[in-house]
Structure formats: structure tokens, C-alpha cells
Amino acid sequence: MKSLFALATMSLLLVPAALKAPAQQRTIEGRWEAEAQYWDREDRVQIQLRAEIEGDRISYGTTFVAGELAGLDLHQTDRSGPVHFELEREAGTVVFDGEQRGDEAWGEFVWTGSAEFLRGMEQLGYDDLSLRHHFSMTLQDVTTAFVQAMQERGYQRVSARDLIRFRIFGVDSEFVDEMAEAGYEDLSARELVRFRIHGVSVEYIEDLAQQGYRNLTEEDLVRFRIHGVSPEFIAEMGELGYTNLSPDDLRRARIHGVSPRFAREMSEAGFDRVSLADLVQFRIHGVSPEFIADMAELGYPGLSADDLRRARIHGVSVSFIRDMSEAGYDHLSMDDLVQFRIHGVSPEFVDELKDTGYDDLSGRTLQRMRIHGVSPRFIREMAEVGYENIPAETLIRMRIHNVDAGFVKELEEHNFKDLSAEQLIEAKIHSGWWRRRRP
Secondary structure, eight states: OOOTGGGGGOGGGTSOOOOOOOGGGOEEEEEEEEEEEEETTEEEEEEEEEEEETTEEEEEEEEEEGGGSTTOOTTSTTOEEEEEEEEEETTEEEEEEEEEETTEEEEEEEEEEOHHHHHHHHHTTOOOOOHHHHHHHHHHTOOHHHHHHHHHTTOSSOOHHHHHHHHHHTOOHHHHHHHHHTTOOSOOHHHHHHHHHHTOOHHHHHHHHHTTOOSOOHHHHHHHHHHTOOHHHHHHHHHTTOOSOOHHHHHHHHHTTOOHHHHHHHHHTTOSSOOHHHHHHHHHHTOOHHHHHHHHHTTOTTOOHHHHHHHHHTTOOHHHHHHHHHTTOOSOOHHHHHHHHHHTOOHHHHHHHHHTTOOSOOHHHHHHHHHTTOOHHHHHHHHHTTOOSOOHHHHHHHHHTTOOHHHHHHHHHTTOOSOOHHHHHHHHHTTTHHHHOOO
16 A cells, blocks of 8 residues: 555656647657555555656656546456546546456556646646646646635745645645644645645644644644654653653654653663653663663662663673673672773683683773783783783783883894893883893
């Protein structure tokens, strides 16, 4: 089932206007295909028309209520054989001939534009209708009465394309009057179409007003509908204590999935007085009631909203905590866990350090080793040049001052051998003194 919005993509609205032909020559021949559809509780027929207009091959798609096409009944799927039917409108007449097979049909069509319609449109200010716009007005049933009614409501200078879009999306004088009564006068053609596309109705506006949201801008109304800000949503959030929310707050809540259900679940998890902004942040970063319960089960009950967010932002997950516990680091503070994740202290890093002989290191030492690049590889390389079992803090100082295996070998080439770790650091700090001296 194709939605009304999908019809907005019809290529007939996207093709540049062609030069209009003389009225007596306004005919178009082409081919058509049709299929049965059902939506909005009505039998419908989707028709695709293809034709060559002034050298361009054009495809038009539009949908009709089944009763508009007398002589074509695609909803009686047992029917087969030749078909002939006509679509007669003020702007012109389309004659269809072809074959039907069940819920599909195809064939050829001839459109003849109405010269009288053109004269009527000229009197309304449209004296340059292109052939394509004229044809489209036939398909969408743009009448002179419709144009006049819209002009009486202030839409004298809308383009032919806008008139066609009005008909596609159901913008008529009644809708304009309803919007005016609701306080939305002088809407642009674009705003009227957007209201219809997104379902901004008088009923919707009135229901919002009952919830305290009056005099919203046209953009607010459209965005409310796009993101699902309904009167029911506002009422349920109000029952939970979230009242007097701004339009931006309501949109953010819906965009990020803050529902009344989520708010209730977070309240039951101990966050019954947090702001809507906190709830939005929870949703953005994946703080859920399940995550809170899992953290409590691991020994982290009563975490603050900030701690929970930090944990999720930096990847402090249930599995990470369990893996670190198995590696010998349990009962760590949330701050330590966050710092571990920030600096890349992982269970794998801990295991690799143990393989090089460094175990039972403090959390702070692990962090500093990662910050300064004391890796298992660095430890092994230093061991290969004779520096084994160096205290972790000394290894850190070596990395801070760029003491590595290459530096040791360079010293040896200058006949400086068997230096202590501290002497290596001093040699690096004091730059090239060793190049000028011999032991």
C-alpha cells in the first residue's frame, strides 16, 4: 500500500515546465499500467502513465478511488479481457483502452485537454500553463472553482505546481478555513502542504491546546508530528511529574526514546526525581533499568546518574567488570574502572604484564603504565638488552624520558656498558654528555 506522501514523488512535479502548445493541439498519447490497491479503508487503483511529450519520455504515477474509473474494476480478480474507460475532468479527458488480467491492466491512453479550462485559468491569472501542468491538473482534478476558492483565501499567486500539490495532498478551502479558525492564518503554500503530509489537523491542534500547548509555531507543529509528540504522550509525562516542558524538550524526549514507560522504570530503579534532561542523557548513553540492576548485582548499588553515564560513555560494561575481577582486580571504584577504560587497561593487558613478571600492580600503576606506554613489548625489549625485573615505577620513568633498547645499544657503542636503570635515565636527561666522555 502506498501512502499519500509517497505520491508526492511523482515525476510530473519534478519535470521543468514545457512550452505550452496551442489549445487545439493539446493531446497526449501514451501507455498505461494499473494495479489494484487498498488503503485508507478504500479500494483504489494505482495507474502509471508513460508518454513522450515534446521529445521527452515522461512517467506519471497517481492513485484513484476505484469508483472514479467507471469501466475498470481491478478488485474483481476473476475478470479478464478488454477494458475501456474514461477519466473526465474539467481540465481534460483521458480515454483508456487495453486488457485486464485479474487485478492488473494495461494498454494505451489518449488525453485531450480542455480549451475552456485554459480560458478559465487565464481569467484566474494562469495564462501560461504548460502542456505538462495542464495534463497533471487533469489527473489531479484541479478545477477553476478550486483555484478561485483558494484565491479567495489569499492564495492568488501560487504556482501551477503548488496547485497540483494542493490537490495531491488534500489542501482545499475547507482545510484553510479550519486552520484559520485554529489560529493559523496566512500559511504559505509549503506550510499548508507540510501540515497535510504530517497530519497537522484541527483536532490535533485542539488536543495540544488542552494540554497547555497553544500558539505553537508552524514548525513546532510539524516537528511534533514528525517525532510523535502526541497529546497522550504529553499527558502521560505530566502524570509522572514532567510538566511545563518546552516544545524542544518534548521533541528531544521523543527523538531519544524517553517514553512514559521508560520514565516509570527508571523511577522504580531509584531515579524518580531526575530531570527530563537526565532521562534523555540516560537514553543517549544506554543507561537502562537492566544496566542499573546488573551493576548493583556486581557490587555497585546506588550509583549516581553521573557515574552511570560515565560508565556507559567509556564502556564500563558488566563483562568488563567481570573480566577485570577474574584478572585479580575486583572491588575497584567506579572512578578506577572509568580510568581503566579511558587509558586502555584491559584484562588482556593485565595478563600480558603477568607473563612478563609484573603482577599485583596497583590500579594507579596500571593506569600510569598505559598512559606512558610501558607495554609488555617494551618490557621484553629492555630485558633483551639486560634490564630485567625493573620496578614498574622505574619503567615508567624510562618511558617518560625515552629510554629504550635502542638507546641502550647506542650507549654500548660508545663503550658505556652495565649502567643502572637510573644511570640510563640520567644519561637521557643530560643529553650528549656521554658522547664526550669515556668511563
